Amino acid sequence: MQTKNLLWITAALLLFTACGKKYTVTAECDASSNGKQAYIIDYTTEKPLDSTIVSDNKAIFEGETPEAKLCQFFVNSPSRESATFILESGNIVIDPETQMVSGTAQNDSLQSFNSTLRKTQEQFYTRYQALSKTTPDFKEKVEALQDEMMQSFGDVSARFIESMPGSCVATYALANWLPMLIGTENFDKAAAYITDNDLKYPMIKNSVKTNDRTKATQAGAMFTDFTIENGNLDGSAVSLSDYVGKGKYVLVDFWASWCGPCRAETPNLKEIYKQFGGDDFEIVSVAVWDKRDATLEAIKELALPWPQIIDAGQIPTDLYGINGIPQIMLFAPDGTIVARNLRGEEMKRLISLTLQK
Structure with missing residues (x-):
């Protein structure tokens, strides 16, 4: 009798635990999302955990999860509705428009x-x-x-x-x-x-x-080299060491054609280049996170007169720990990093003080 009771209690606990893992996620959607696929994306794997079709302006998911997970709700529609939420047992309500999540x-x-x-x-x-x-x-x-x-x-x-x-x-x-x-x-x-x-x-x-x-890669460290296949304007390979560590100061501008703040620095860079460009100083632009054609068009539009490294993707940003652009760095003649995070008037003052010593 005691054994049967233990078995019954164990079974009941297992059933309760299983029920406790169930979730229902209801997301309010724009009418344009009706008939479109909606997903729950697991942030750890960046892959879908669940999917459904949006109907009557709602995406409803039902399932089980063994543990709470940080996830993203996403609709593959023109409105690209999305919201971050936590997938866990219970009834979860999401409003992507207001980014409101509730229910657990x-x-x-x-x-x-x-x-x-x-x-x-x-x-x-x-x-x-x-x-x-x-x-x-x-x-x-x-x-x-x-x-x-x-x-x-x-x-x-x-x-x-x-x-x-x-x-x-x-x-x-x-x-x-x-x-x-x-x-x-x-x-x-x-x-x-x-x-x-x-x-x-x-x-x-x-x-x-x-x-x-x-x-x-802070000030005082030696530069880290990288090579970009097809990185020259003519399609040939180019390395940062083709310019840095060659006996002159080099101002390297990591930028992209779509980046407004990057474009805003162009007048400052041109002013510096006009005043100091020559045997002792060079500017090199490195296009990151950008499409080749867009970069080439921007170079022509902005009339950038100094050397360009294009199509660099995330290779330089990974090496230099860059999580935002523009990132403008000054390198000494021997390749040592003098400064990073340079912008505007502060950048012009530093270049002037450094080159007029």
């Missing part, structure tokens, strides 16, 4: 985290709009405001991570926080929260890798 404990916490960040961002934007652009110290005030905002974002992220250690919410907070800190001393503080499970997520693993490469 972790999704409610995820929504709270995103709402807190949005409110923080809105507060700082209001303060930014109140600044007078005519004041002499406008730039300094903006930079101070940006630093304060980054600190606030970090405080919010740390609070959620510490309150839900090991959760998908903590993973999501880390995944959004770490890229902001790459190349700064605060990265290691945030990285202390990373768990083995977090490293299953490419977005976190890539942030760690990028930060490591950024630290390895």
